[in-house]
Amino acid sequence: MKHVRARREASAGPGPSAARARGLARIATVVALTLALAAPLAAGDGAPVHWGARRLDPAALPAELPPAARAALEAWLPWAGAHAYRLDLDASGRLLLASRASNDRAPALLALAGQVLARFDEELPAPAVRKAAQDPILAAKAPPAKPAPAGGDKPLPEDPEGEGDHPWTLAPPKPAPVTSAPVVVTQWGSHGAPLDTQTMTLFVATDQDDFESLLKDLAARFTYLEAWSKEATALQGFVLGDPLCAAYLERPDGVEEWDPEHELVNRFARLCLLRRFGDLPNWLVQGYAWHMEIALKGAVYCFPWRDEFVWATEHAGWPAAVKDRYQKERLAAGHFMGWKRGKYVDDAAKASWAFTSYLVTRERARLPELLDELRVFREEHGRIQDDPSSWRRNLEYEIPVADQQALFTKALGDGYLQSATLYLRQEL
Amino acid sequence: MGEAGIGGRSAPWRVTTSALVALAFVAPLRADELELRLATARAELLRALEAHADWCQAKRLFLARKAVCELLLELEPEHAEARKALGFTREKGGAWKPPEKPKTFRDFDKEALGEEPARFQAAVAGYVASLTGMLESDGLAPAERERVGRAALRFAPDDAHLHELLGEVASDHGWVLPETVQARAQRAVLREAVARALAEAPEAAPAALTERERQIPLHLEAVATPRLRVVGTASPEELALCARAVGALERFAQAALASQHHLPAETTVFLLSDPGHLAKFLEHHPAIRPEQRAYYQALEGAGIAGTADFAFWSGDMQRRIDGIVRLVLGYWISGAYQLQVDCGFAYEGFGLFLTRALVRTRLTWLAQPSKSLDAGADLALRQRLIDPETNWMDEALRLFQEGRVPPLGALVSKSASELSTEEVLYSNALATYLLEARSAAVPRLLERLGNGFARTQALHEAVGMDQDTFQRHFRRWLEERR
Numbered sequence: 001m002k003h004v005r006a007r008r009e010a011s012a013g014p015g016p017s018a019a020r021a022r023g024l025a026r027i028a029t030v031v032a033l034t035l036a037l038a039a040p041l042a043a044g045d046g047a048p049v050h051w052g053a054r055r056l057d058p059a060a061l062p063a064e065l066p067p068a069a070r071a072a073l074e075a076w077l078p079w080a081g082a083h084a085y086r087l088d089l090d091a092s093g094r095l096l097l098a099s100r101a102s103n104d105r106a107p108a109l110l111a112l113a114g115q116v117l118a119r120f121d122e123e124l125p126a127p128a129v130r131k132a133a134q135d136p137i138l139a140a141k142a143p144p145a146k147p148a149p150a151g152g153d154k155p156l157p158e159d160p161e162g163e164g165d166h167p168w169t170l171a172p173p174k175p176a177p178v179t180s181a182p183v184v185v186t187q188w189g190s191h192g193a194p195l196d197t198q199t200m201t202l203f204v205a206t207d208q209d210d211f212e213s214l215l216k217d218l219a220a221r222f223t224y225l226e227a228w229s230k231e232a233t234a235l236q237g238f239v240l241g242d243p244l245c246a247a248y249l250e251r252p253d254g255v256e257e258w259d260p261e262h263e264l265v266n267r268f269a270r271l272c273l274l275r276r277f278g279d280l281p282n283w284l285v286q287g288y289a290w291h292m293e294i295a296l297k298g299a300v301y302c303f304p305w306r307d308e309f310v311w312a313t314e315h316a317g318w319p320a321a322v323k324d325r326y327q328k329e330r331l332a333a334g335h336f337m338g339w340k341r342g343k344y345v346d347d348a349a350k351a352s353w354a355f356t357s358y359l360v361t362r363e364r365a366r367l368p369e370l371l372d373e374l375r376v377f378r379e380e381h382g383r384i385q386d387d388p389s390s391w392r393r394n395l396e397y398e399i400p401v402a403d404q405q406a407l408f409t410k411a412l413g414d415g416y417l418q419s420a421t422l423y424l425r426q427e428l
Numbered sequence: 429m430g431e432a433g434i435g436g437r438s439a440p441w442r443v444t445t446s447a448l449v450a451l452a453f454v455a456p457l458r459a460d461e462l463e464l465r466l467a468t469a470r471a472e473l474l475r476a477l478e479a480h481a482d483w484c485q486a487k488r489l490f491l492a493r494k495a496v497c498e499l500l501l502e503l504e505p506e507h508a509e510a511r512k513a514l515g516f517t518r519e520k521g522g523a524w525k526p527p528e529k530p531k532t533f534r535d536f537d538k539e540a541l542g543e544e545p546a547r548f549q550a551a552v553a554g555y556v557a558s559l560t561g562m563l564e565s566d567g568l569a570p571a572e573r574e575r576v577g578r579a580a581l582r583f584a585p586d587d588a589h590l591h592e593l594l595g596e597v598a599s600d601h602g603w604v605l606p607e608t609v610q611a612r613a614q615r616a617v618l619r620e621a622v623a624r625a626l627a628e629a630p631e632a633a634p635a636a637l638t639e640r641e642r643q644i645p646l647h648l649e650a651v652a653t654p655r656l657r658v659v660g661t662a663s664p665e666e667l668a669l670c671a672r673a674v675g676a677l678e679r680f681a682q683a684a685l686a687s688q689h690h691l692p693a694e695t696t697v698f699l700l701s702d703p704g705h706l707a708k709f710l711e712h713h714p715a716i717r718p719e720q721r722a723y724y725q726a727l728e729g730a731g732i733a734g735t736a737d738f739a740f741w742s743g744d745m746q747r748r749i750d751g752i753v754r755l756v757l758g759y760w761i762s763g764a765y766q767l768q769v770d771c772g773f774a775y776e777g778f779g780l781f782l783t784r785a786l787v788r789t790r791l792t793w794l795a796q797p798s799k800s801l802d803a804g805a806d807l808a809l810r811q812r813l814i815d816p817e818t819n820w821m822d823e824a825l826r827l828f829q830e831g832r833v834p835p836l837g838a839l840v841s842k843s844a845s846e847l848s849t850e851e852v853l854y855s856n857a858l859a860t861y862l863l864e865a866r867s868a869a870v871p872r873l874l875e876r877l878g879n880g881f882a883r884t885q886a887l888h889e890a891v892g893m894d895q896d897t898f899q900r901h902f903r904r905w906l907e908e909r910r
Contacts, residue, residue, distance in 0.1 A: 146812065150829055151910070155822035160910050161612070163788070164619055167626040170669060172788045172816045173746050223704040227722065 047080035048101055049073060052091035069093035072199040075188035079217050083210055089199075090114060094275070095268070099204040109204065112261060113268050115296055120272040123360045124288075126196055127368035133379035189222065189243035195278060200271040202264070203247035208233075211249055218243070239267050241274045257310060262301035265293050278375040279382075281399055283336045286349065287356030294318065294353070306344035319428050322354040326424040331355065331417050333408075337401045354428060358420040361427070363412055370411040374399065377407060462572055465562060466579075473555035474503060480551040481513070487540035490533040496548075552583040556590075563593040570897040601908070605901065607865030608908040614864045621683040622676075622785055629675030630654060632668045644712040646705050655691065660699030666745045670699055673753050673787055680786050681760050684863060685778070686871040689764035691756065692736040699748050700741035709739065731755050747791050753783045754792040765871075766878035772844040774877055776852055777859030789816070793852050809849050821909060824857035828903040836895045840883040861905060866890055 049056040051069075056062065058077050061070055069089055076098060080087050086101040088110050095113055099106045149155035188201075205211040212233050219229035222243060232238055236255060237248030248263040269292035270285055290300050299315040311317070325347075336355055339348035359367055382397030399407075408416055477500055484493035493513065500510040508518075515527030535541045559580035563573060577594040584590055588598070596603040635652035641659050650659040651667045658671040678691050700709060710721040715735045724730055729740030729751040738759070740751040757779050761767050769775050776793060784790045791814075812818045827833050827850055834851045847855065862870050869890040876886035884895070891898050 147826070149819075150822045150826035151907070155819040156825055156906060156909055158784075158819050158821055159615070161615060161619075166788060167623050168673075168787050170746055170749065170787065173744075173791075223707060226707045227725070 047077055047084075048086040049077070049089070050086070051089040051093070066093040066199070068193070068197055068199040069096065071188040072096045072201050075221075076201065079214070083213060085210075090117065092117070094199060096199050096201045097204065098201065100206040100210075103204070103206070109261075109264060112264055112296075113202065116265055116268045116292055117272065119292065119295060120269065120276075123364060123367075124273070124276065124371065125368055126276055127372045130195070131372050131376045133376045196276050198244045198275055200268070200275055201243075201245040202268055202271065203245065204260070204264070205247055205249050207251070208249070208253065211247065214247060218245075237263060237267060239270045239274070241279060244271065244275055246271050257301065259297075259301040262293055262297055262299075265296050266290070266302035269293075277371045279378050280371060280374055281337065281404060282341045283339045283348065283352035284356060284371075284374070286339075287336070287352035287354075288360070290318070290349075290353040291356050291360060294357075300353075303344060303349075305342060308344075318350055318353060322350050322424055323428050325350075326354075326421055331421040331424060333401055333405045333417065337404045338398075340398055354424050355420055357428065358423045362419065362423055363416075366411050370407065373407050373411065374404070377403060459572075462562070462568065462576075465558070466576070469555050469558035470503060472558065473552060474500065474507075476551040476554060477503075478509070480548060481510075483547060484544065487544075488536040489540055489544055491535045492541065492544050492548075494533045549583075556580050556584045556587070560587075560590060560593065563590070570893060571900070574897075574900065601910070604908045605905055607861070607901075607905050610866075611861075611864035611905070611909065614867050617867075618684060618785060618863070621680055625676040625679035625683065625786070626672065628679055629672045630656075632656075632658060632671035632675075634664070640714055643714065644709055646700075646708050655693045655695065657694075657696040658699065659696060660701065661705050662699040662701040662745070662748065666699060666701075666748070669745070670697055670749050670752055673749050674756050677753055677757055677782075677786060678760060681757060681764070681782060684782060684785075684867075685761070685764065685874060687764040689760060691760060691763075695736045695756070696738070697752055697756070698737065698739035699752070700739065701748075703741050706741045709741070713737070729755060731759055743791070746789055749787060750783060750789040750791040753787055754779050757782055761874070765874040767874055768878075769844040771840075771877050771883065772842045772847045773839050773851070773855040773858060774874065775844045776847060777855035777857075778863070778874075780852075780856045781859040781863060790820070790856075806849055809853075813849065813853065820853060820856055821860070821906060824853055825903070825906045827854060828899075828906070833899060833903075836887065836899070837884055840887060857906065858902070861902060862890065865905060 047058060049058050049061075051062075051065070056065075056073075058073075058081075061073060065073070073087060073089065073096065076087060076096070079085070080098055084101050085098050086103075086106055088097040088099070088106050089095070090097075090110060090113065095110075095117065097106065097110050097113060099109060188199075203214055205214060215229040215232050219226040225240075236252040236258075237246070239246040246267040248260065248267055250260045252258060266289040269289040273280060273285055273288060286304065289302065293300050293302060300318055301315060303310065331351065331354075336348050336351035339345055339352060363370075377399055378397065381399070381403075382394045384392050384394045412419075477496055481493050481496040481500070484490070484496060497507075497510040497513045500507045501514070504510075511524050515531040516524045517527075519525050559576050562568060562576050563580070568576060573594065577590060580590050581587065581594075591598070591603040595606065597606050597609055599609050601608075630653035632651035632653050635650045635657065637648055637650055637659070638657075641648055641650065646661050648659050648661060649664055649667060650657055651664065651671050652658070653671055653675055656671055656674055658667045658674070660667060662670075674691075674695070674697060682688055698709065700706060706725065707721075710716050710724050713732060715732050715737070716724065720733070728742035729738070729748070731738050736759075738752055738755045740748040740755070742748070743751070758769070758775060761775070761778065767774055780790050780793060783792070809823070812823065813820065832850055834848070834854050839847075839851055839854065842851065862873065873886055873890040876889070877883060888894065888898075891901075893901060
């Protein structure tokens with residue numbers, strides 16, 4: 001028997017405190033932040049930079065560098081230089097790995113990340129056609145037609161005799177022009193960038209000091225992370241959707257059962273999901289990350305939110321445990337679809353992994369569209385309308401089980417849970 | 429019309445009618461009595477119109493007779509002689525069938541045609557007199573007065589006595605409510621008050637940071653007047669403009685709401701040009717405890733509890749100044765009249781009106797989703813209301829036209845955070861009515877509301893009429909506010 005000390009986790013969002021902090025992350029504000037968060041690139045920072053096999057000059061990044069990769073590099077060169085880190089960009093420009101420069105394992109870690117990326121591309125390609133979430137009315141591209149004036153030919157005036165020469169000098173605002181122009185992203189961070197376009201940044205923090213420095217840097221760039229970043233100093237890693245990045249400690253103090261390679265595989269798999277499909281149900285994100293861990297490393301070492309004894313046999317024992325359970329009962333949506341972030345639930349965790357494995361194995365062709373449906377549903381329903389001019393994401397939102405079931409039934413047919421049960425019994 | 433003509437009702441009815449009219453002058457009318465008197469007056473009107481139609485027939489004024497017959501049909505849809513005169517035929521089942529080809533009518537006797545209008549007026553004069561008598565009896569409920577008055581005015585639209593009986597006054601735009609005339613005059617007074625307040629607002633001058641302001645690690649600048657400081661990361665121009673707005677606000681509120689209440693001498697406004705400055709502000713403001721920071725972070729701006737400090741950290745210059753004016757105005761009203769956000773219609777209504785009057789914007793308001801609109805329509809209404817070109821008074825009139833007027837009883841019981849979009853809209857219009865048309869009653873109303881007096885009663889007292897009457901009155905006032 002081995003013990004995993006309090007494993008503190010943050011994934012896909014900064015959690016409730018940050019959700020509150022982001023209460024004002026309104027539409028207009030996001031635009032303002034985009035402009036305000038430009039992190040100037042300090043010349044001569046000295047961090048080694050590699051792009052695939054090429055070593056790059058940080059002061060003269062090549063023109064052919066993809067814009068998102070360039071933005072990520074420019075954003076993190078100062079921090080990397082200040083902390084003696086190296087930056088390794090994978091050949092496709094989709095992953096930027098930041099690790100201590102003295103760590104000669106960086107190429108191996110990049111190779112491992114490459115395996116995750118290759119498997120992810122194979123298992124979960126982008127949908128051929130992406131669905132678009134319906135805008136809330138305030139953000140609608142075509143504003144609703146104005147009704148005819150109630151006052152007859154022309155509206156009742158606010159000032160029947162006119163304002164005269166009003167002495168207040170600041171003119172009332174003009175109506176905001178409505179535009180459907182695409183978002184132009186030039187800074188690192190999500191900022192409404194289209195899916196599948198950002199460079200994921202993965203930090204391998206050598207020690208607690210580096211980890212805390214990283215959190216501080218993130219909080220300075222993204223003010224809505226400020227409150228969360230203070231609590232996050234107690235974590236051993238995190239995965240964030242906005243900005244799209246993850247980090248883990250290579251050797252967290254006091255945690256006995258820890259395999260940094262599993263951390264990389266698990267967290268990077270989640271980053272890949274976020275990049276391509278946005279926010280998905282917790283069970284699916286965790287399930288897929290474990291699927292990747294077992295597929296590449298043959299065992300599970302990442303147990304988010306878990307603080308209890310872990311049997312040594314458990315790491316590789318999930319397939320047998322699930323198989324055993326579902327010999328006796330049928331898989332039900334309630335076993336896993338209602339599992340929320342923040343608490344480790346062993347049965348739900350194993351069922352999540354098992355069902356995700358079924359999906360990837362047996363329903364692969366339908367998965368991209370289904371995941372896109374889930375994303376759109378979440379985008380449309382996970383909104384909080386604060387006032388007429390603004391709304392924000394409800395970071396705590398989870399798609400209700402009944403709605404998930406409806407979406408899965410629509411995509412996979414009525415008998416999908418029965419088929420999955422048979423898979424778990426016979427093929428897992 | 430033929431020989432029988434339209435007339436021919438029995439004479440005794442007339443005697444009875446006269447007796448009822450005489451009785452009506454001495455006692456208030458019960459509802460059934462009113463209906464009886466109206467029916468009697470109407471019967472008399474029918475007979476008079478029938479007789480007039482007969483006269484038109486006799487004088488070969490067929491077009492004029494047609495108009496009388498149409499009026500008869502409107503008053504009594506089953507009027508057989510009128511239908512026949514208009515070419516209707518009766519089917520076997522008894523239903524009236526309109527003429528397949530509309531009949532053409534002409535007036536032939538030109539001399540009689542010149543006489544016709546006066547004869548028509550003479551025909552309806554008895555009806556008008558009967559209804560006028562009812563109004564003079566002073567025994568009618570407000571809704572009944574309105575109904576009787578409108579019925580009489582249909583036949584005597586220029587009858588000054590009738591208009592006066594209905595409480596109307598003559599104006600350049602015809603007969604209108606007294607409040608319409610009063611509001612026009614009061615708007616000029618308010619405009620003058622705004623101009624004076626802004627002109628007299630002390631000029632703000634650059635000032636050194638105080639010790640507590642220096643504790644906030646932001647690049648702060650400050651301007652000050654003798655009784656106000658405006659500090660922030662916003663531009664010096666914005667700080668000075670904000671100081672002018674807040675200085676004028678106090679003067680304007682004093683004039684509009686008839687109170688000499690002053691803001692505290694140490695009033696300080698913080699304007700943060702970037703929401704990113706908020707964390708440091710919250711962390712280093714001496715009156716904000718760590719456990720309060722999350723609360724403030726979820727807002728766009730706020731008064732700092734326990735101080736005379738106000739801060740706004742969202743939006744652009746207009747948004748920040750509008751927000752500060754609303755915040756400080758709310759603070760001033762709560763000091764002058766103990767009126768808090770729990771009295772939503774007054775807090776929002778007066779706040780929106782006064783803010784717009786002073787700085788021409790109405791950017792700070794919150795509302796719950798509408799109860800009577802679906803989510804899409806509610807958002808569309810919100811979207812319209814935030815458009816600076818949308819006319820809120822016109823939108824308020826639409827509430828009446830579409831039967832979506834919030835019930836006053838429920839409205840006045842709500843806090844500001846409970847108001848729906850429509851209720852915010854209505855509250856703004858109501859405050860406009862009160863400040864323009866009933867300005868003398870406003871201070872007492874605010875006192876009553878602030879002192880916990882029953883709100884519906886306080887409002888009743890201010891407008892001098894019951895809720896149903898007021899809603900009709902209010903709608904008419906809106907329609908006349910041009």
